[in-house]
Amino acid sequence: xxxxxxxxxxxxxxxxxxxxxxxxxxxxxxxxxxxxxxxxxxxxxxxxxxxxxxxxxxxxxxxxxxxxxxxxxxxxxxxxxxxxxxxxxxxxxxxxxxxxxxxxxxxxxxxxxxxxxxxxxxxxx
Numbered sequence: 001x002x003x004x005x006x007x008x009x010x011x012x013x014x015x016x017x018x019x020x021x022x023x024x025x026x027x028x029x030x031x032x033x034x035x036x037x038x039x040x041x042x043x044x045x046x047x048x049x050x051x052x053x054x055x056x057x058x059x060x061x062x063x064x065x066x067x068x069x070x071x072x073x074x075x076x077x078x079x080x081x082x083x084x085x086x087x088x089x090x091x092x093x094x095x096x097x098x099x100x101x102x103x104x105x106x107x108x109x110x111x112x113x114x115x116x117x118x119x120x121x122x123x124x125x
Contacts, residue, residue, distance in 0.1 A: 001124065003104070005075050005124075008045075008072065008073060008075060008076055009107060009122060011040075011045055012078060016036055016039075016109050016120070018039050019032060019036050020116040022035070023035065025111060025112045025113060029082045029111070032111045036078075040072065045073065046072070047070055047071070047072045047073070048071045048072075051070070051071050052066070052067055066100065068101070071101065075103055075104075075105060076106065077094060077097045077098050077103045077105070078109065079094045079097065079106065080109050080111065081108065081109065082112045083110055083112055085110075086108060086121065091108070091121070094108050094123055095125070098123065105123065105125075107120065107122055108120070
């Protein structure tokens with residue numbers, strides 16, 4: 001499947017694989033997140049970490065907002081997990097984050113897998 005952000009998502013996945021090769025599975029999510037941000041930084045890829053998104057409903061603030069793990073180059077939402085397997089709620093979460101940010105692409109990455117490729121799901125809307 002081709003889409004404009006394909007090269008960028010490949011860079012992100014490659015960076016996540018590099019982090020996973022270094023650490024392996026079994027650490028807490030924040031270590032992988034900070035390491036992935038550093039790896040993307042080393043590759044010259046702009047990334048925002050722990051991005052706050054205020055929630056509004058019909059013109060009124062209704063919550064403290066969402067906190068996204070990463071938004072890469074303003075185009076790709078990246079949600080990191082350290083879980084046995086993805087749950088349906090994880091897919092709902094990434095799709096909602098994509099809708100709210102107007103990002104057409106999202107990556108769900110689970111670092112708790114022996115092979116990281118088995119822990120990556122890509123979403124394109």
